[in-house]
Amino acid sequence: MDLRTRGVPPTSDERTAVESVLGAPAARDAHEAVGGRRNRSRRHLLLATLHAVNDRVGWLTTEAIDHIAERLDISPAEVYGVATFYSLFSTDERPAHQVHACIDLACRAAGGPAEGDVPDGVYPSACLGMCERAPATFVIDAGNPVGRAVCGPTAPGRLGSFAAGGSPAVGEEAVPEAAVPQAGDPSLVLL
Secondary structure, three states: OOOOOOOOOOOOOHHHHHHHHHHHOOOOOOOOOHHHHHOOOOHHHHHHHHHHHHHHHHOOOOHHHHHHHHHHHHHHHHHHHHHHHHOOOOOOOOOOEEEEOOOOOHHHOOOOOOOOHHOOOEEEEEOOOOOOHOEEEEEEOOOOOOEEEOOOOOOOOHHHHHHHHOOOOOOOOOOHHHHHOOOOOOOOOOO
């Protein structure tokens, strides 16, 4: 595989985020080959590494994408493809405080917004995986430590207050048992 990057180093925050998942790069001799089977066997860590950088910085720079590609021995195009597939990631600069509103069918059916209806400062997300608590909202405050909060169900007027810098209050999220009464039942089988 042809692994070509721009050769521009990532920021220290980006490097730290990558190392939190992949560990520090191993010291090596100048004549030692890198990559190969060992790195390819760690490809399953790509999504976790993207999340770590996104959580720390708020978005994914080209330098971070290149650094992740080098560390995992995969092409920057592959990293970019995964990064641009998921709406929680961005390759364009975003603020540290981000509000993601689910615009998927289950949330819209429960009174959530369609893509064109989200207020300024709110990012539409295809699915947040909280259909049982629809309409769902995810608030992230990138940094160290990262702040995350979910709200579901989200009242229609709350998105604007979240976009203005607010976050769901502690305990505001419904406990899973309220949304899914059978949660925790040992007789249930995950298919």
